[in-house]
Amino acid sequence: MPTTETPEIDIKTDIGDFMYPENHTYDAGTGLSEKTIDYICDVKKEDDWIRDFRKKALKVFRDKPMPTHWASGDLNTIDFDKIRYYLAGGQKPSKSWDDVPEDVKKTFERLGIPESERKFLAGVEAQFDSEAAYSNIKEIVSKQGVIFVGSTEGLMKHPEIFRKFFGKVIPTSDNKFAALNSAVFSGGSFIYVPPGVKVSHPLQAYFRINAQNFGQFERTLIIADEGAEVTYMEGCTAPKFDTATLHSAVVELVALKGAKIQYITVQNWSSNVFNLVTKRAVAHEEAEVKWIDCNIGSRLTMKYPGVVLKGRKARGEVLSIALANDGQHQDTGAKMVHAADETTSNIISKSISVGKGRSTYRGLVSMPKHLKGCKNNTECDALLINTNSRTDTYPAITTRGQKNSVQHEASVSKVSAEQIFYMQQRGLSEGEAMSLSVNGFINDLAKHFPMEYSVELKRLIDLEMEGSVG
Amino acid sequence: MSTLEIKNLNVTVAETEILRDFSLTLPKGEVHAIMGPNGTGKSTLAKALAGHPDYEVTSGEVLLDGENVLEMEVDERARAGLFMAFQYPSEIPGVSIANFLRAARQARLGEDEELEVTKFYKEMYEKMDALKIDRKFTSRSVNDGFSGGEKKRNEILQMAMLEPKYAIMDETDSGLDIDALRIVSEGVNKLKGPHMGVLLITHYQRILNYITPDQVHVMFDGRIVKSGGKELALELEEKGYDWIKDEVAQTA
Ligand SMILES: Nc1ncnc2c1ncn2[C@@H]1O[C@H](COP(=O)(O)OP(=O)(O)OP(=O)(O)O)[C@@H](O)[C@H]1O
Numbered sequence: 001m002p003t004t005e006t007p008e009i010d011i012k013t014d015i016g017d018f019m020y021p022e023n024h025t026y027d028a029g030t031g032l033s034e035k036t037i038d039y040i041c042d043v044k045k046e047d048d049w050i051r052d053f054r055k056k057a058l059k060v061f062r063d064k065p066m067p068t069h070w071a072s073g074d075l076n077t078i079d080f081d082k083i084r085y086y087l088a089g090g091q092k093p094s095k096s097w098d099d100v101p102e103d104v105k106k107t108f109e110r111l112g113i114p115e116s117e118r119k120f121l122a123g124v125e126a127q128f129d130s131e132a133a134y135s136n137i138k139e140i141v142s143k144q145g146v147i148f149v150g151s152t153e154g155l156m157k158h159p160e161i162f163r164k165f166f167g168k169v170i171p172t173s174d175n176k177f178a179a180l181n182s183a184v185f186s187g188g189s190f191i192y193v194p195p196g197v198k199v200s201h202p203l204q205a206y207f208r209i210n211a212q213n214f215g216q217f218e219r220t221l222i223i224a225d226e227g228a229e230v231t232y233m234e235g236c237t238a239p240k241f242d243t244a245t246l247h248s249a250v251v252e253l254v255a256l257k258g259a260k261i262q263y264i265t266v267q268n269w270s271s272n273v274f275n276l277v278t279k280r281a282v283a284h285e286e287a288e289v290k291w292i293d294c295n296i297g298s299r300l301t302m303k304y305p306g307v308v309l310k311g312r313k314a315r316g317e318v319l320s321i322a323l324a325n326d327g328q329h330q331d332t333g334a335k336m337v338h339a340a341d342e343t344t345s346n347i348i349s350k351s352i353s354v355g356k357g358r359s360t361y362r363g364l365v366s367m368p369k370h371l372k373g374c375k376n377n378t379e380c381d382a383l384l385i386n387t388n389s390r391t392d393t394y395p396a397i398t399t400r401g402q403k404n405s406v407q408h409e410a411s412v413s414k415v416s417a418e419q420i421f422y423m424q425q426r427g428l429s430e431g432e433a434m435s436l437s438v439n440g441f442i443n444d445l446a447k448h449f450p451m452e453y454s455v456e457l458k459r460l461i462d463l464e465m466e467g468s469v470g
Numbered sequence: 471m472s473t474l475e476i477k478n479l480n481v482t483v484a485e486t487e488i489l490r491d492f493s494l495t496l497p498k499g500e501v502h503a504i505m506g507p508n509g510t511g512k513s514t515l516a517k518a519l520a521g522h523p524d525y526e527v528t529s530g531e532v533l534l535d536g537e538n539v540l541e542m543e544v545d546e547r548a549r550a551g552l553f554m555a556f557q558y559p560s561e562i563p564g565v566s567i568a569n570f571l572r573a574a575r576q577a578r579l580g581e582d583e584e585l586e587v588t589k590f591y592k593e594m595y596e597k598m599d600a601l602k603i604d605r606k607f608t609s610r611s612v613n614d615g616f617s618g619g620e621k622k623r624n625e626i627l628q629m630a631m632l633e634p635k636y637a638i639m640d641e642t643d644s645g646l647d648i649d650a651l652r653i654v655s656e657g658v659n660k661l662k663g664p665h666m667g668v669l670l671i672t673h674y675q676r677i678l679n680y681i682t683p684d685q686v687h688v689m690f691d692g693r694i695v696k697s698g699g700k701e702l703a704l705e706l707e708e709k710g711y712d713w714i715k716d717e718v719a720q721t722a
């Protein structure tokens with residue numbers, strides 16, 4: 001039974017005494033009510049339709065029970081009255097670089113994060129000087145007619161596209177946390193790629209983070225019009241020493257006929273964060289959506305990227321890696337909803353549990369009987385390091401017609417104390433031995449990731465393993 | 471100073487005393503064979519020296535060139551020059567031999583030193599050739615699905631790549647075919663030189679035809695009860711252990 005209370009905001013006592021100034025213009029205070037929403041809408045100068053949308057969502061959020069009948073009871077420790085739902089950019093908590101713990105600084109150094117960005121990532125500064133990088137990439141892609149802006153700017157400046165797709169892939173009522181996000185969202189990206197345009201550069205949220213608050217309740221909407229192609233990379237791989245304990249994002253992707261979207265996430269949360277994210281895509285005829293999702297850290301992550309395969313020959317893929325260290329729980333998986341003939345989906349999930357870390361895989365593949373020529377392949381592999389670790393797999397495959405094929409493989413392997421001893425006897429430290437095993441375990445998957453991400457992932461794993469011993 | 475010195479070592483496993491006042495001095499450049507009946511504590515000695523957490527040293531001292539080994543972590547001991555060829559090597563799925571050896575070699579370099587990869591591969595291939603290990607093995611996971619003999623050969627490849635000061639070989643000869651025994655022995659002889667001491671745990675005199683021991687020790691009930699030259703091994707082969715048991719019983 002966890003005895004930890006959810007702190008009001010993550011004020012780690014060892015970070016030093018930083019605090020929220022009490023009466024800021026753009027601080028919505030703690031707790032969630034209609035007033036909070038009015039406040040957010042007023043500050044952001046949002047239209048009435050979005051105000052209504054948010055208020056309806058608040059009602060849904062309140063009415064929906066916590067999903068503890070299937071998910072972790074740890075969710076009950078979240079105290080919604082003590083959370084700050086909106087803090088505008090520039091109104092971040094004041095703390096100084098000196099307050100940032102030594103090991104955090106060292107981590108940044110090890111990761112090779114440029115000096116200028118370290119302060120931002122440590123939460124010392126609300127923004128870092130990436131303005132140049134962002135406007136650069138923005139300029140390149142806008143020549144192709146691509147819209148790449150923050151979600152608020154998106155809904156204000158491009159309402160005709162925004163409204164058509166917003167909240168359609170993931171309705172407010174999808175789940176309690178999607179409803180919460182719908183009520184209070186701010187931050188996140190809005191991207192529209194016109195027909196036939198293949199975006200030459202991967203778009204990175206990293207470049208845009210400065211423009212908005214680091215999204216505690218990010219909302220991202222990406223639309224690839226017919227035949228368009230885009231790759232989006234979310235998150236920076238440095239651990240976010242953020243002040244908020246609850247992160248609840250919603251990401252919606254729409255791939256119209258023949259379009260391709262690749263969405264890459266590498267996240268590394270500090271171990272007090274609840275990371276409850278809803279991600280889903282709709283793939284129309286012959287469209288392709290690929291989620292690459294790597295989750296390291298957090299107290300509890302719940303995330304099941306999905307693809308609704310709506311048009312003939314649509315393809316969906318989820319490649320995910322989750323690493324749960326001591327005291328962490330990665331509850332991740334994938335959803336593939338086949339809704340047209342000849343649709344194919346592929347799920348490869350690798351989870352690693354270290355020490356008392358826990359990982360859970362939840363899969364859902366739905367393939368109604370009336371369809372034909374559909375295929376799904378699911379592989380989920382778990383690696384357990386140390387006997388305390390625990391892993392659960394809940395694959396759910398609903399009805400498959402005789403004209404469809406579903407393949408499911410699962411494996412659990414262990415790195416025993418004996419194997420660690422063997423590797424240590426060759427001169428590797430315990431952390432190095434564990435990293436080597438973990439990297440060996442994910443290697444065949446990670447090599448399909450873009451180069452810089454797999455390199456980054458490897459470094460993160462090294463760091464995480466190093467930290468997990470001694 | 472150039473010795474591995476084991477003084478009055480007492481080791482307990484699962485609350486049972488296995489090694490009792492075990493003492494042995496192994497100088498560099500020498501080969502000492504340890505023989506003894508099953509269950510007398512030969513592997514216990516090897517694992518305790520390597521620092522296996524299940525093997526508790528209750529008293530005694532181990533000095534590697536004068537350095538106190540017992541205060542070191544498992545990996546520190548290894549980097550200090552202690553190598554153990556396992557009687558039952560672990561399988562490490564997903565980690566290729568090449569990557570494993572690279573990591574082990576990298577671990578021996580300073581913080582900002584980077585392993586020279588081309589040189590490393592060249593050396594690894596040479597040593598594999600010498601041990602008649604197919605080069606294809608470099609991309610296979612360490613010991614994963616290896617035959618018994620292949621595992622043993624892989625242990626010697628690792629030893630060759632890590633060039634320890636003191637090597638404990640725990641029944642490396644068991645499971646090797648006749649040709650492999652000769653090849654592995656040649657490998658050990660090449661490595662031995664004046665810079666490495668070898669503690670060779672074995673049940674069979676045969677390997678000692680290839681690797682000439684400077685001393686043969688007979689172990690019984692957790693300690694050495696008799697030492698001699700290589701002819702002692704022949705005598706054991708011929709007469710078994712009973713006569714030594716009798717000798718011990720008489721002196722006790
Ligand atoms: N991890 C362990 N837990 C419990 N008992 C152990 C453990 N390791 C060794 N022992 C016991 O210690 C004693 C000595 O075992 P050890 O493996 O050292 O013998 P050995 O001399 O190497 O034998 P063999 O010639 O069969 O390899 C045996 O009785 C064995 O059962």
Ligand SMILES: [Mg+2]
Pocket residue numbers: 512513514557640641
């Ligand atoms: Mg043994």
